[in-house]
Amino acid sequence: MTYLPCLEKTDPEVRNLIIAEEKREWDKMRLIPSENYASKAVFEATGSVLTNIYSEGYPGKRYYEGQQIIDQVESLAIERAKKLFGMPHANVQPYSGSPANMAVYHAVLSHGDTIMGLALPHGGHLTHGWKVNFSGLTYHSSPYELDQETELLNYDKILKQAREVKPKMIIAGYTAYPRIIDFVKFREICDDVGALFHADTSHITGLIVGGVHPSPYPMADTGITTSHKTLRGPRGAMILCKEQYAEKVDKAIMPGLQGGPHNATTAAIAVALHEAAQPEFKTYAQQIVKNAKALAESLNGHGFRLVSGGTDNHLILFETQKSKGIGGREAAKALDKAGIVVNCNTVPFDPNPPFKPSGVRIGTPSVTSRGMKEPEMKKLGDWMNRAIIAASDDAALAKIAGEVKECCKDFPCPGIDPSRW
Numbered sequence: 001m002t003y004l005p006c007l008e009k010t011d012p013e014v015r016n017l018i019i020a021e022e023k024r025e026w027d028k029m030r031l032i033p034s035e036n037y038a039s040k041a042v043f044e045a046t047g048s049v050l051t052n053i054y055s056e057g058y059p060g061k062r063y064y065e066g067q068q069i070i071d072q073v074e075s076l077a078i079e080r081a082k083k084l085f086g087m088p089h090a091n092v093q094p095y096s097g098s099p100a101n102m103a104v105y106h107a108v109l110s111h112g113d114t115i116m117g118l119a120l121p122h123g124g125h126l127t128h129g130w131k132v133n134f135s136g137l138t139y140h141s142s143p144y145e146l147d148q149e150t151e152l153l154n155y156d157k158i159l160k161q162a163r164e165v166k167p168k169m170i171i172a173g174y175t176a177y178p179r180i181i182d183f184v185k186f187r188e189i190c191d192d193v194g195a196l197f198h199a200d201t202s203h204i205t206g207l208i209v210g211g212v213h214p215s216p217y218p219m220a221d222t223g224i225t226t227s228h229k230t231l232r233g234p235r236g237a238m239i240l241c242k243e244q245y246a247e248k249v250d251k252a253i254m255p256g257l258q259g260g261p262h263n264a265t266t267a268a269i270a271v272a273l274h275e276a277a278q279p280e281f282k283t284y285a286q287q288i289v290k291n292a293k294a295l296a297e298s299l300n301g302h303g304f305r306l307v308s309g310g311t312d313n314h315l316i317l318f319e320t321q322k323s324k325g326i327g328g329r330e331a332a333k334a335l336d337k338a339g340i341v342v343n344c345n346t347v348p349f350d351p352n353p354p355f356k357p358s359g360v361r362i363g364t365p366s367v368t369s370r371g372m373k374e375p376e377m378k379k380l381g382d383w384m385n386r387a388i389i390a391a392s393d394d395a396a397l398a399k400i401a402g403e404v405k406e407c408c409k410d411f412p413c414p415g416i417d418p419s420r421w
């Protein structure tokens with residue numbers, strides 16, 4: 001039978017694009033640390049009839065009739081989230097990570113309150129108070145930075161800054177920090193200055209659930225996580241919080257910021273939470289970290305300077321400018337031609353502007369989902385080195401892309417079945 005038969009009939013143009021993307025995801029080594037492969041079970045829930053209904057409100061307290069089933073779906077997702085993270089309250093309705101952060105701030109802050117998050121060029125997120133984002137425009141942002149010497153979080157300096165600026169909230173959780181975050185220290189700093197502790201574990205939630213990164217829950221007052229990164233669910237997010245903020249958080253989402261929840265996504269979040277609670281998920285999380293360490297070692301051996309010297313989690317940030325005399329953007333473009341997908345990224349205290357950063361950010365969640373292990377990471381490091389050295393030689397890059405594709409054949413992507421193309 002043809003694959004995607006309905007699309008073939010009604011919209012072959014979109015069908016072709018979806019299949020082309022499946023092929024791209026199959027043939028390349030995807031190293032964007034925020035990306036992953038969702039399971040077929042997650043896709044089945046995402047593509048279900050739950051998309052058809054409107055359910056503003058919360059289970060048992062809706063505005064429209066017809067909520068008999070969706071109330072059960074959302075309650076299931078909420079209960080699974082509370083259990084997996086050990087938090088008393090969960091809201092599974094945020095449309096994505098950024099709106100989830102927005103809702104938390106809306107719930108517990110007033111406009112103009114001071115917030116402290118890691119500066120964007122040091123690995124923070126836009127929504128943690130960066131100046132062009134709503135978070136930096138609506139709230140008074142006093143970003144903290146990494147230590148210039150060690151490129152690590154310097155908790156003494158963060159405490160000192162917090163005592164000076166007296167923030168209402170301190171945010172911990174990043175997009176480009178390759179090391180363990182000491183959430184206990186953040187709790188202590190927040191208690192010292194009377195600030196709320198907001199954890200944003202979007203990148204590392206899968207590692208936390210898998211037991212390879214300490215959890216900020218239930219210490220944090222509030223927390224958010226996306227569901228589509230290391231957690232391997234649909235594109236969406238969750239808010240977790242202490243009981244005393246539950247009502248404010250729920251009201252901030254609806255009616256504060258959103259209308260009807262994306263119910264099919266809610267079901268898929270429930271599925272992802274169930275998958276993440278299985279024992280195999282621990283093995284998966286452990287392998288993500290083992291792979292990142294193996295890849296870091298390989299890159300180190302090829303003379304790349306790794307930010308902070310290495311990694312404890314799923315991601316690596318390395319310098320291309322200083323190591324090989326090529327900008328991060330040029331390196332990323334060459335790697336893509338070689339079948340290895342990465343993003344260019346600023347490094348802490350980057351001398352170059354953000355659109356011409358000196359580094360590249362990579363991560364192992366996707367390749368680990370395909371079953372790749374340390375030997376493939378060693379090969380990946382070799383290929384990356386070759387590609388970056390041969391950045392302007394399209395023939396050499398195409399040759400590497402061929403080798404990468406050949407290797408990928410042995411590692412099926414969850415959710416994709418090439419026999420259907």
Ligand SMILES: *Cc1c(COP(=O)(O)O)cnc(C)c1O
Pocket residue numbers: 034096097098099101125127173174175200201202203226236
């Ligand atoms: C990805 C991410 C977000 C934003 O999530 P979106 O779904 O892209 O809006 C927020 N915070 C952190 C730390 C992230 O990594």
